[in-house]
Amino acid sequence: MAILVTGGAGYIGSHTVAELLDQGKEVVVIDNLLTGHKEALLGGKFYEGDLRDKALLAKLFAENDIEAVIHFAASSLVGESMKDPVKYFDNNVYGTLCLLEAMDQAGVRSIVFSSTAATYGEPDKVPIEETDATHPANVYGETKLTMERMMAWFDQVLGIKYVSLRYFNAAGAHESGKIGEDHRPESHLIPLILQTALGQRPSIQVFGDDYNTPDGTCVRDYIHVSDLADAHLRAVDHLMKGGDSEVFNLGNGQGFSVKEVIAKVKEVTGRDFPVVVSPRREGDPAVLIASSDKARSVLGWQPKRNKLDDIIRSAWEWHLHHPDGYGDK
């Protein structure tokens, strides 16, 4: 029996594939490689293609004995989603519908799903709990919430059980040094700072230092990508043991400000670089911190690399030795 990983050549997908392979699992990956990297796949059987290619999906399910699906494949750039909503609803929502249809036809009844803190939008309170109101502030978050709601109906009507994992800020790289973060364009804070430390960018921009936070910059909850990967494996186990459908936040429960992250990068890398303070960006909440109590109690999940130092050190190792990422884009 194999685990199907959609978007397995992406950042979190590839780290999850690595974790599955480490545990001796049989892995099948589908990825259209539009944003993923073939080189990020450390093993498993690979299908290059899109979830909306129904014939390919049917072939994949016919050729493999899939026991569960871990579903990462999606477009995930907030800014792009606010320019091209068609792309996001089509790729994310319709792509997921095609996947659920193929799962139903193949009799696969378990899916672990990559959701996001963006489903909450501006939070009513922090730390954010899973029962808090969801009011996405961008199309990306809306499509992920729509995917969750759709899955709830596929559970109720067709008995397809799901675990939805709402990530906060994924960061860091695999301890092997073989895989790490390589987004084109890059929009995440830690790789942007590391690229600045490498001299690939002239300076790092801080959007707003007048927020109501201890040092005035935004506070986010960073979580190591290998801890995220571990949570996915635990979520699959939960479903395989007959566990019910659930939504879990995944974060450290600990926030770091933009200034703290920059200072830590300077410390870890021993390099200095210019920091430019720009005006606030629209739609950036001051503080986003997750309560992950539910994942800890139900999944027995415990982030192991939860010091900012661990996260940045692993990411720096990757960037230092792969200054051009996978070099394929």
Added chain:
Amino acid sequence: MAILVTGGAGYIGSHTVAELLDQGKEVVVIDNLLTGHKEALLGGKFYEGDLRDKALLAKLFAENDIEAVIHFAASSLVGESMKDPVKYFDNNVYGTLCLLEAMDQAGVRSIVFSSTAATYGEPDKVPIEETDATHPANVYGETKLTMERMMAWFDQVLGIKYVSLRYFNAAGAHESGKIGEDHRPESHLIPLILQTALGQRPSIQVFGDDYNTPDGTCVRDYIHVSDLADAHLRAVDHLMKGGDSEVFNLGNGQGFSVKEVIAKVKEVTGRDFPVVVSPRREGDPAVLIASSDKARSVLGWQPKRNKLDDIIRSAWEWHLHHPDGYGDK
């Protein structure tokens, strides 16, 4: 300039086409005729096909100068939606996405959209207002709510203005006697009772007479299909005059119980027939009544055929002279 009516060969669609033609508008219809009837089209230019056929949609928008879209095309059987969610998300949500994409490409920036009271689910209070919470109790309602949410983003990002009309119970037939209600299978109360009066069904089933209502049977808000059609034209005018995106309930604001409707049918038709009381159906709220104050004040809409007698008389005229409906299914 023409108005595109998707699903224009359906029940409410065909009555809206009739109203548009009466007002001298140029009308283009697209309908896949899976549930619609070619004979229900009293005029206009007709394209037979599906919204998910992107090539056909592009052709339609290229061949016609469309100023606004009235969007009815959807699968709309609650029971079926709870057996086949793929069909409902695919046809309703993905179909609407394809339509919005084609509109965007053609520069069409106005859409009036057929939504439903089913977006509310079990209401928190009656009469239901547009600002009340939405928690659909079935896949059909969920897909319509998803379509609304998607449109809100297409408005925000691409400036496509929308009016979403949440209907309560559409009933009645056109005064010309030429068009009326013909669903296969039929699931609506008034045609089912009329078919019983015609002897086409042995009896009419009442699902539960122990609700907390005056006579124990469910209370619903019936609205004449020609009044609904009129609201669609007013909604198009609202958008053409630069009005903002809005959601409106459409109902009488007056509820009638199942027993009252049956009694009125017996009175209007002069026929008697057996009534069988069965247990409650799951998911039927006791009372669904709309507040349509907002449509009245913003659109100047005023239902003209709002007596139960008017509604049933017009429907009976249609059923009596078209006992086999359009006779095409």
